[in-house]
Structure formats: C-alpha cells, structure tokens
Amino acid sequence: MTVGITSPAQESSQVGQLQKQLQEMQKNFERMQQLQREQIEGLQKQLETLQTATASNTAAVVASAPGVAQPAPSWRPTDPVRAGKGAAYMDVGLVATVAAGGSTAQDVEELQIGGHDPNQRGFTVQGVEANFTGGVDPYFRGNANILFGLDAEGESYVELEEAWAETVSLPANLQVRGGQFLTDFGRVNTQHPHQWGFVDAPLVNARFLGADGLRNPGARVSWLAPTPFYSELFLAVQNSQGETAAGFRSEGGHSHGGEEEEEVPFGFRHADNDRGVRGADDLLFTPRWASSFELTDNQTVLAGVSAAFGPNSSGGGGDTRTEIYGADLTWKWKAPNAERGFPFVAWQSEVMLRKYDLGEFDWSGEPPDGLLVLESDGVTPAVLGRETVNDWGFYSQLLWGFKPGWVAGLRFDYVGGDRANYESAGLIAQDADGNQEALGRDPLRDSRWRLSPNLTWYPSEFSKIRLQYNYDERNDLGDDHSVWLQFEFLLGAHAAHKF
Amino acid sequence: MKSILCATITLMLAASAQARLNVVATTPDLASIASAVGGKEIQLTTLARPNEDPHFVEAKPSFIVKLNKADVLVHGGAELEGGWLSPLLAGARNAKIVSAAKGDVRCCEGVPMLDVPTELDRSKGDIHAAGNPHYMVDPENAKIVAHHMADAFSASDEANREYYQANAKNLMATLDAKLKEWQTTLAPFKGQQLVSYHNSWLYFANRFGLKTELFVEPKPGIPPSPSHLAELMAKMKSRGVKVIIVDPYLNRKSAETVARGTGGTVVDVAQFPGAIKGTDGDYIALMDHLVKTIADALKGQGAAIAK
Structure with missing residues (x-):
C-alpha cells in the first residue's frame, strides 16, 4: 500500500505540473474544436451552394438528378450493427435479467412455476437473452432469440427460444413464418420475459401453456383482413411433442439444463408415447384472431381469441387430446402529450380453459419411475378409467405509468379446475421404497390465487429496477409471502415496442 | 355479419x-x-x-x-x-x-x-x-x-x-x-443563446445563427436531476441566457423551475405543425410562428443583458 505516501512539498509540485498539463490539454482541445468548427462551416457552405444551385435549376434538371445534394449514404440508420464485414446485416441486442429476494414458502421452485421466474432465496439469473434480427434478403426477415441461463443448481444452460424467418410481402395480405417460434396464443405467450410488466409469468400461462410458454418448431400463416380496422387471423401448425409443448405430448414439464424433468399432474400419466408424427392429427394447431379499435385518440383496445388443439401423451391408446381456449383484452390510455411515453394506464387480462383427455392407465403394468398407484385398499394396482378434466384460470393486470420512468402495477392471478375421478377415488401412491401416501386433490391442478403489487423504475430506456410483492394462496398448502427485486439491463439494439 | x-x-x-x-x-x-x-x-x-x-x-x-x-x-x-x-x-x-x-x-x-x-x-x-x-x-x-x-x-x-x-x-x-424573411427577423440576435429542453433545436439554431448549448435534460433522454438544474441556472446567469424553449411533450415544470430561478421565460415551441394553434398542417405557418416567438423572447433577453 504505497498509494498516498507523498510529502506535502511533492504534492504541491505535482499539483502545479498537473495544472500545467491540464491547461495545455485544454488549449489543444480548443484549438482542435476551432479547426473542426471551421471545417464543418466550410463544408456546410459548400453544401448550401450546391443545394441552392439544385433548387434554382430547372424542373427538368431537378427531375433527372435525384442524387444532387444527396450523397449515397454509406451507412443506413436502421442498421445499428454491421456484422460480417458489411456483407451481412443484423441488429444484435442483449437483455440480462436478474432477481434477488425470498419467500416464506419452503418449496419456492413449486411456488414460482414460470420457467424464468425468480425461484430461490437469494439471487436468480432469470435469463440473459441475445436477440438477432434483420432483413435476410428482399423476400424474408429473420429473427433469433437465444437465452443463456443459470438454473437453481448453478448449472448453465442454453435455450433456443425463437429462430424464424417470415415473408416480407405475399399476395392477398398473407404472411408466412417458419422455424422455432412462440405460439400466438393470447398476449403474454408471445412476449419475452423482459417485456412483461411483472417479475414472473402469470399462473394461468405457466400452468396451461407451460413453464416457458408454448413454443415449438412449425409454420404460421397470418392474414391481415381487409377491414377498415385492424383484424388479423393467425394459424400456427407446430410439433406437439417436446418439453415446450406442455399440456400436449411433452414427456414431463419443462426442464432446464438436463435437470430432472419437472412434475406434471399425476393424473396426466403418460405411457412411453414417443410415436412421432403419424398424421396431421399428431400436430399442434393454434388458430388466433385479434382485432383492435381506437376508442378515442388516446385509448386503444386490442381483443383476441385463441385456441390450441393437439394430442397429449396421457394413457396408452395414443388417441387422447388437449384443447385450450383463451380470450384476451388489452386497453391502453396514453396522455395526449406524453413525455417519454408517460403517463399511461394499461389494463391487460387473459382467461383460459383447458380440456384434457386422460387415457386409460393400468398400474399393474410396469410402473414408471418405480412409482405405483394402488386402489384404496392399498394392495391392488389401480386401473384409472378414461376421463376429461377441465382446468380454468385468468389473470388481470393494471399498469399505471404515473410519471416519466415510473410504473406502478397490480396483478391478480387465479387458476383452478374441477375435481377429477382420479382425485376422488381415494388412491394411494407407493414409492420405490414401499412408502405409501394417500392421494387427494392434485396440487398441480388444485386452485390457487396470487396478488402481486409492484413498482418499476426505468432510469432510462435501457435499464429497469422492479420491486414486487406476491401474496400466494394455494389450496391445502396455505399462504405465502414473497418479495423480489429485479434488475435488467440492455445492450445493443433495442427492439421497437409493439402495442 | x-x-x-x-x-x-x-x-x-x-x-x-x-x-x-x-x-x-x-x-x-x-x-x-x-x-x-x-x-x-x-x-x-x-x-x-x-x-x-x-x-x-x-x-x-x-x-x-x-x-x-x-x-x-x-x-x-x-x-x-x-x-x-x-x-x-x-x-x-x-x-x-x-x-x-x-x-x-x-x-x-x-x-x-x-x-x-x-x-x-x-x-x-x-x-x-x-x-x-x-x-x-x-x-x-x-x-x-x-x-x-x-x-x-x-x-x-x-x-x-x-x-x-x-x-x-x-x-x-x-x-x-x-x-x-426569417433570417432577417432573427439577424439581430446572431450569436445569442437559447436553453432547449431536449437537443431538438440544433438545426434551427444553426440556420439562424443562434446557439443551443444548454439543455434542461443532462443527457439526451435522461430526466433532469436537481443538481443538473442548479448547474444550468448558474450557467444561464453567468451567460445572461433568459429564454428556455420547450416542446409540448416535455416536462414544462422543470423548465418553469429554471425560469423562476433565473428570471427567464419559458417559450412554448413545437416541431410539428398543429401543435401550436393556427399552424395545423402548415409547415410555413409553424416556422413563421417559431421565428416570431423566439425573436420576441430574445428581444427581452437582449434588453436584460443591456441592463
């Protein structure tokens, strides 16, 4: 530690030297500024002369000289980053979202069911998402989102969130998108976590469309209807298998980085059902219709209905299906002379209904993972009959941007479902060690609700700090309190805001 | 249907x-x-x-x-x-x-x-x-x-x-x-300074020989802090700058605070025809208004400096 050990005399001579240096630097700087200013003024004068010449020339000259006073720009403003030595163009952006906090729940990972929710006491890396976007050629536009994450165990993982290309212009107002993409179902499902108004996913989205949202490889056709108001029809066809098609032919829930697959409701017992695609029936179909109106100059409404149809992997028959229906409504008011987009009030709600066919399953066969389900006598392996179970839920959220950079939010979540036969039959579960436990209401289908007030501060367009409190009430599991502080920063290209 | x-x-x-x-x-x-x-x-x-x-x-x-x-x-x-x-x-x-x-x-x-x-x-x-x-x-x-x-x-x-x-x-x-015509109107004020909220008046100032070097916001898109406003007021006083121009969608209150602290005036300006009454859809009417309003405000500033 030698820093700071100097005599006062040394210091004063150093100060003198530094002052001298500073003065010289300032002089140099001013001289350079003066020089640059003169150069700029000179160039401007030249340009003005040229422009005046152009303007005063005859119409014919003006018409035939589109390039006058407009030197071809070597750089297009919409291309913030030029990659590949100018041969390939794309915008590159990186969004990092981290959270810190805690919860009274002992099972925070079960409480926070979204794939990118903060889900442990202490710190959570919710995701570091790279976005690449740009024009492919005159015919296609491309986009990719690749997410880097750290799971609760500290293992790194990578997810291909999206990678698609879409047509720039097709006849009849059609557009085709192909690749890996988030399915157009409602509002939240197509948004990436940094676009959400809350630190975690709505319960109804995480439970019905999957912890990480519904997304899979496929193709989407959309049609902009020739109505005077905005009205668009979407139809997506995607694979129905895999962990990001929860509720369809997923083997289990969503897993990150090869950790144990998360639980699915035990009633969604699946045989080894990896049958591939035998016909169109084995694909996932998602139609959506969205329409928008302006109530006044400052108020806009967007309403949509969505549905998803596909096979699920319950039972052994391979003929069970899932249907999910949804409706969404968004209303936004923005002040006529908003400063940086504030103040505003935005209300968004989604409601969903899921009908899930459970196939017949006989536990006297080979029990999966050593787990055995027995009849109420505790001895006979259970035979579960075919049935359809219904689950429903909604969220409703209000965001109020009360002054520039500040947003207060409130969200209410509810999910629940009917009591299925398999939950009423008094079944007993027996694990590999022979321990028995009575099965009742399925905790992954049981009702729960949550109230989440939060406050967000945006120091600039490129960073945000959010504090959120969650009051959770899970049927049979009781209530829990959680507090999360989220921080997010953005580097590179900032994707434009959609409505 | x-x-x-x-x-x-x-x-x-x-x-x-x-x-x-x-x-x-x-x-x-x-x-x-x-x-x-x-x-x-x-x-x-x-x-x-x-x-x-x-x-x-x-x-x-x-x-x-x-x-x-x-x-x-x-x-x-x-x-x-x-x-x-x-x-x-x-x-x-x-x-x-x-x-x-x-x-x-x-x-x-x-x-x-x-x-x-x-x-x-x-x-x-x-x-x-x-x-x-x-x-x-x-x-x-x-x-x-x-x-x-x-x-x-x-x-x-x-x-x-x-x-x-x-x-x-x-x-x-x-x-x-x-x-x-506009250049003639603004010619007497050549070299004078204006405080602008956002750096959106550079081209106007350049064309008419004015200067916009002082801003109510410390950096583009960053809201003003009290210390920045204090610094701005000190600079305005030392340079004798009195005119603060504000676009309709920016925070007039911060500009008013600065005006109160420096004895200056807030002048409402706009980039877009229609934002000021009587300029609807008419770029030339808007420029007429801007030139006239800013010239009027700078007359006051000139008088203040002369005092």
Whole structure:
C-alpha cells in the first residue's frame, strides 16, 4: 500500500505540473474544436451552394438528378450493427435479467412455476437473452432469440427460444413464418420475459401453456383482413411433442439444463408415447384472431381469441387430446402529450380453459419411475378409467405509468379446475421404497390465487429496477409471502415496442 | 355479419375508385411537406399527432392497416421512429414501402446530419447513431425533403410527374423567400443563446445563427436531476441566457423551475405543425410562428443583458 505516501512539498509540485498539463490539454482541445468548427462551416457552405444551385435549376434538371445534394449514404440508420464485414446485416441486442429476494414458502421452485421466474432465496439469473434480427434478403426477415441461463443448481444452460424467418410481402395480405417460434396464443405467450410488466409469468400461462410458454418448431400463416380496422387471423401448425409443448405430448414439464424433468399432474400419466408424427392429427394447431379499435385518440383496445388443439401423451391408446381456449383484452390510455411515453394506464387480462383427455392407465403394468398407484385398499394396482378434466384460470393486470420512468402495477392471478375421478377415488401412491401416501386433490391442478403489487423504475430506456410483492394462496398448502427485486439491463439494439 | 361484409366491400371499392396516391407520413411536419408536393393527387394519412413525441408514438395496431394500404411511406429516418415503426412495417406486409422500395422515402437521406457521434456509447444518453434526427426545423432541410418527395411520388405515379415536380419547385421557391424573411427577423440576435429542453433545436439554431448549448435534460433522454438544474441556472446567469424553449411533450415544470430561478421565460415551441394553434398542417405557418416567438423572447433577453 504505497498509494498516498507523498510529502506535502511533492504534492504541491505535482499539483502545479498537473495544472500545467491540464491547461495545455485544454488549449489543444480548443484549438482542435476551432479547426473542426471551421471545417464543418466550410463544408456546410459548400453544401448550401450546391443545394441552392439544385433548387434554382430547372424542373427538368431537378427531375433527372435525384442524387444532387444527396450523397449515397454509406451507412443506413436502421442498421445499428454491421456484422460480417458489411456483407451481412443484423441488429444484435442483449437483455440480462436478474432477481434477488425470498419467500416464506419452503418449496419456492413449486411456488414460482414460470420457467424464468425468480425461484430461490437469494439471487436468480432469470435469463440473459441475445436477440438477432434483420432483413435476410428482399423476400424474408429473420429473427433469433437465444437465452443463456443459470438454473437453481448453478448449472448453465442454453435455450433456443425463437429462430424464424417470415415473408416480407405475399399476395392477398398473407404472411408466412417458419422455424422455432412462440405460439400466438393470447398476449403474454408471445412476449419475452423482459417485456412483461411483472417479475414472473402469470399462473394461468405457466400452468396451461407451460413453464416457458408454448413454443415449438412449425409454420404460421397470418392474414391481415381487409377491414377498415385492424383484424388479423393467425394459424400456427407446430410439433406437439417436446418439453415446450406442455399440456400436449411433452414427456414431463419443462426442464432446464438436463435437470430432472419437472412434475406434471399425476393424473396426466403418460405411457412411453414417443410415436412421432403419424398424421396431421399428431400436430399442434393454434388458430388466433385479434382485432383492435381506437376508442378515442388516446385509448386503444386490442381483443383476441385463441385456441390450441393437439394430442397429449396421457394413457396408452395414443388417441387422447388437449384443447385450450383463451380470450384476451388489452386497453391502453396514453396522455395526449406524453413525455417519454408517460403517463399511461394499461389494463391487460387473459382467461383460459383447458380440456384434457386422460387415457386409460393400468398400474399393474410396469410402473414408471418405480412409482405405483394402488386402489384404496392399498394392495391392488389401480386401473384409472378414461376421463376429461377441465382446468380454468385468468389473470388481470393494471399498469399505471404515473410519471416519466415510473410504473406502478397490480396483478391478480387465479387458476383452478374441477375435481377429477382420479382425485376422488381415494388412491394411494407407493414409492420405490414401499412408502405409501394417500392421494387427494392434485396440487398441480388444485386452485390457487396470487396478488402481486409492484413498482418499476426505468432510469432510462435501457435499464429497469422492479420491486414486487406476491401474496400466494394455494389450496391445502396455505399462504405465502414473497418479495423480489429485479434488475435488467440492455445492450445493443433495442427492439421497437409493439402495442 | 352480412352488413359488415357489404360495408367492407363498399369501402374497398370506394378506396380503389380513388386513384390518388396513398401517402402515409409518420410525423405532421413531413405530412405538411407531402401535402404541398402531392396536392390534390395524394391521399394523406399522418401517424403521429402534432403534440406527440416522435420517439414515443404508441404503436397502435390500426397503423398496420394504414401502412398496409400505403403506396408511399414518408418517414424521418435516422432513428426518429426507431422505437415503434419497424414492427408495424413487418405487420403491414406491403412490398411498396419496405426498406429501399420505391415507396420508402427516408427523408434524412442527403440531409447534412449534425451531432453524428464518433463513438457509440449509451453512457452519454440515448444518442442516435445517424446523428440528431430533428432536422426539419431548418427550412433548407425541408427543401431537401420536398425534393425527395417529388421524386418518390413521381416514381410511384408517373402520370403526375410534372405536377409533383412543379409543386416541389414552388414550395422550394416559397421556402427560399420565407427563409430570407426569417433570417432577417432573427439577424439581430446572431450569436445569442437559447436553453432547449431536449437537443431538438440544433438545426434551427444553426440556420439562424443562434446557439443551443444548454439543455434542461443532462443527457439526451435522461430526466433532469436537481443538481443538473442548479448547474444550468448558474450557467444561464453567468451567460445572461433568459429564454428556455420547450416542446409540448416535455416536462414544462422543470423548465418553469429554471425560469423562476433565473428570471427567464419559458417559450412554448413545437416541431410539428398543429401543435401550436393556427399552424395545423402548415409547415410555413409553424416556422413563421417559431421565428416570431423566439425573436420576441430574445428581444427581452437582449434588453436584460443591456441592463
């Protein structure tokens, strides 16, 4: 530690030297500024002369000289980053979202069911998402989102969130998108976590469309209807298998980085059902219709209905299906002379209904993972009959941007479902060690609700700090309190805001 | 349902019967120039409202429909609409107006851009890689834009080439005449300083020999802190600067605080025709108003310095 050990005399001579240096630097700087200013003024004068010449020339000259006073720009403003030595163009952006906090729940990972929710006491890396976007050629536009994450165990993982290309212009107002993409179902499902108004996913989205949202490889056709108001029809066809098609032919829930697959409701017992695609029936179909109106100059409404149809992997028959229906409504008011987009009030709600066919399953066969389900006598392996179970839920959220950079939010979540036969039959579960436990209401289908007030501060367009409190009430599991502080920063290209 | 369908078909037929060029302008200043150049031959739609911040326009889905039907899109470029336009264009699926198409008029092209950063670093605030995009308040730049539009309208509507070119020529001549007038009005104030809220008046100041070196916000897009305002007031006092100009969508209260602390005046200005009463759709009326108001305010400032 030698820093700071100097005599006062040394210091004063150093100060003198530094002052001298500073003065010289300032002089140099001013001289350079003066020089640059003169150069700029000179160039401007030249340009003005040229422009005046152009303007005063005859119409014919003006018409035939589109390039006058407009030197071809070597750089297009919409291309913030030029990659590949100018041969390939794309915008590159990186969004990092981290959270810190805690919860009274002992099972925070079960409480926070979204794939990118903060889900442990202490710190959570919710995701570091790279976005690449740009024009492919005159015919296609491309986009990719690749997410880097750290799971609760500290293992790194990578997810291909999206990678698609879409047509720039097709006849009849059609557009085709192909690749890996988030399915157009409602509002939240197509948004990436940094676009959400809350630190975690709505319960109804995480439970019905999957912890990480519904997304899979496929193709989407959309049609902009020739109505005077905005009205668009979407139809997506995607694979129905895999962990990001929860509720369809997923083997289990969503897993990150090869950790144990998360639980699915035990009633969604699946045989080894990896049958591939035998016909169109084995694909996932998602139609959506969205329409928008302006109530006044400052108020806009967007309403949509969505549905998803596909096979699920319950039972052994391979003929069970899932249907999910949804409706969404968004209303936004923005002040006529908003400063940086504030103040505003935005209300968004989604409601969903899921009908899930459970196939017949006989536990006297080979029990999966050593787990055995027995009849109420505790001895006979259970035979579960075919049935359809219904689950429903909604969220409703209000965001109020009360002054520039500040947003207060409130969200209410509810999910629940009917009591299925398999939950009423008094079944007993027996694990590999022979321990028995009575099965009742399925905790992954049981009702729960949550109230989440939060406050967000945006120091600039490129960073945000959010504090959120969650009051959770899970049927049979009781209530829990959680507090999360989220921080997010953005580097590179900032994707434009959609409505 | 049937009646809706009928209404839709009728509307579609009506639209196709009008052979006029469908022009969509992002901001009202560009719309005003487009209207002067296109005259009766174009059907004009403006997306942003006059008192709306052009960087933060709400991306309403109805804009997708408007862009879908456009023959020509007139936009400022240089990241002016960077926060909202591109997803709308993607949704509009209109080959006529996609980047570099015949109907894509990026008005900033050929405009001598100021404040082009030599280094892209957002710790300096929300800077624009292509330079300051608020170039339309310099009438010389409005002439360049008029020229672009005449070319683009002609390319999309050859039959009316003469008409568009003649209109543009007229507009340029008017602007030249008015510019002399405006320069005369502001000549007595050459070298004087204005405080501007956001750095959106650089081109105006440059054209008329004024200076905007002091800003209410510390860095572009960063809200003012009390210490920055104190520093600003000290600088205004030491330099004798009294006039603070504020756009309608910016925080007038901060500007008023500064005015109170320095004995200065807040002058309401606007980049867009229509944001000030009586200037609706008229770029020249807006410039008339701006020149007159700023000259009046600077008279007071000059008097204060003379004291």
